[in-house]
Amino acid sequence: KACPNCCFCALFHFTVVPVILKALTYDEKRGSCSVGSNVRDAACYVCWAFARAYDPSELIPFINQISSALVIAAVFDRDVNCRRAASAAFQENVGRQGTFPHGIDILTAADYFAVGNRVNCYLTISVYIAGFPEYTQPMIDHLVNMKINHWDSVIRELSTKALHNLTPRAPEYMANVVLPRLLPLSVGTDLHTRHGAILACAEITHALCKLAEENNRYKLAAICLFFFLYLSVCQFFFLTVCTLIEKLSLSKMPFRGDPIIGGWQWLINDSLRSLPLVSSTARQHIKESAVSALAALCNEYYINEKGEADPALQDELVTRYISGLQNTEEMIRCGFSLALGALPRFLLKGRLQQVLEGLKKATIISPEDVSFAQARRDALIAIAKVCQTVGVKGEGSQEEYVCKDNVTQIYATLLNGVTDYTTDSRGDVGGWVRKAAMTSLMEVTLLLVQNETELINANICKQIMCWLAQQAAEKIDKFRAHAGSVFLTLLHFDRPPVPHIPHREELERIFPRSETETLNWNASSEAFPRITQLLGLPTYQYYVLLGLSVSVGGLTETTVRKYSAQSLFEYMKKIQNDSSEMESFCETLLKVFEDNLRNDRVSVPLLTMLDQMLANGCFDIFTMQGNHPFPVKLFNLCKEEIKRSKDVRKLRSSIGVFCGLIQFEGDMREKVLFQLFLLLCHPFPVIRKTTASQVYEMLITYSDVVDPAIMDEVMTILSDTNWEAELTVVREKRNHLCDLMKVPKPQLVSKVKYGNVLLRKEGISL
Structure with a gap:
């Protein structure tokens, strides 16, 4: 207080503020964990103390810096306690100082409870706050400088999505400043930075193309083409590159007929193949990303003005993917099954039966590929996707639609998947196949119900419901829960109702619609007393008893064995x-x-x-x-x-x-x-x-x-x-x-x- 105001300002500006601003974003990874959350939390407390220690006039020169830093911490910090601490400090300053720009409006959107959800902070609250010009550029700069190179991949991906959402707030800044800054980072030596920079380029490009006029789009296309030249040295970023291809395709880049499309297709095909140095979880994510990219690429660049595909291109793609379904590498089968499921209708037209036959063969268990459970699972998933893509037409051609000539074959393949009980060193891997088969049966059935119900005959519906009842009586919680969920979905679907369900009235009494959401199939104490009531229905008795046999006679004493046996004995007492x-x-x-x-x-x-x-x-x-x-x-x-x-x-x-x-x-x-x-x-x-x-x-x-x-x-x-x-x-x-x-x-x-x-x-x- 004794010091002149100018001395205070100098000390505060050159010593305290830079330290606090740095502390608010301090984060460092050490070993398998990070340090810095305590430092950031303490910095928020210091900012909270500023509001109580100084007169508003003394803080006026530093308001923009402190308010922006607190907003960034409240919205973009990795830890919820730090986000809440920053929100509390911001609130204290708004209440006591009254000088933070748009303070009341921001507090309404980013209060103590709202900032608890990280995804909501990154993708929703940030967009609202960036609508105030004082905060727009600092928020974007923070994401580019501090978050897209973060050691946590979740934060990197969220940051790039946030940049996509923030682009409409500052499109010129994104195009003229941010993108040129990101391009060199995409080929840097730090892998985290390269990954984040490529994803950020993809997201920003997609957002800009939604906004830009046609002349700006060509200018942006040149930037993207230049950016793609950098990818020659980082093609191992399969997941990131596939995301970029998807976004550029969705952005309708003017590359139709350009040789670069062939390069994109090669990258997608390579991503669909086996990646031996990558974990199984990462492989699955890469394949999903490649499938999304393939769908976007085909819809934008492989269709002509008549809504058709080039016959040679169609033949090359479909033949390549079908031939891969019998590959000796399981991951190639998985990738190409998913690829067939992602193809748009104009590429499946005239080749539907060939695709369905190829996928059917991929679901058959043979001595050579008995352990290829993931491949069988993905083939069953692809069958349902293909059916949804081509649509239903009862009297149509089996080469173009789901119709009376191929619906029996489709159901036979899916029903066969429910009988897969393959086991290996990983356990009941056949459960993956059964789960996919149940989901696909539901999707195909609901597709037919909503279009041409007469294609579902009574015998098929009986088989579906009986197999689901068996699965709902078995011992593995997650598969039982999935079967129960599908069973109730078909039972209570009413737009229009699924026809030919055996004992519908009795089933609706046992499983009332009001309890569809509350019945916990994972809890054996809730599931088995219900499912054993199906023993009194002749159509379901055999299948439920078959499922209960495995549950009641389990190898070890578990809650599943206890409640399944208890429910069975109670039923026996009744009869x-x-x-x-x-x-x-x-x-x-x-x-x-x-x-x-x-x-x-x-x-x-x-x-x-x-x-x-x-x-x-x-x-x-x-x-x-x-x-x-x-x-x-x-x-x-x-x-x-x-x-x-x-x-x-x-x-x-x-x-x-x-x-x-x-x-x-x-x-x-x-x-x-x-x-x-x-x-x-x-x-x-x-x-x-x-x-x-x-x-x-x-x-x-x-x-x-x-x-x-x-x-x-x-x-x-x-x-x-x-x-x-x-x-x-x-x-x-x-x-x-x-x-x-x-x-x-x-x-x-x-x-x-x-x-x-x-x-x-x-x-x-x-």
């Missing part, structure tokens, strides 16, 4: 006294088992589920009916399933089923005991031990199986024998049990040769 419902359910259950015999993906968990159902008394209605066909068929299927099997989990699950079948009276008991005694001398010691333990528990539970006079001796043999001992010792104990319980002893019969070893096989001679 326990209804003999016709029980008969129907059991027939379906046996049908599921029979259809999936030795299909370990289904049969092994199905055995576990049957074990649990028998233990929970789900079939008590049949226990008093001697020689009921259900347990007889189930016993025979279990025997057939484990025949010559070396799968320990399968054998263990079958032991539980055999022990559960002992509750059925009649001839079944002797058959079950004989089978269990066979397993007591199984070549695998762990199976012998497990069988003895479970038979012991079985005899405690069903004490009427054994004569009380010999019960103690039987139980002693089962518990005291070392069932992991040599087979000759074990067999003697087992045969003694057979004698006690009057069960035929398995006999050593014919010799069986395995390689150079002769083994004796146990059986029964009657």
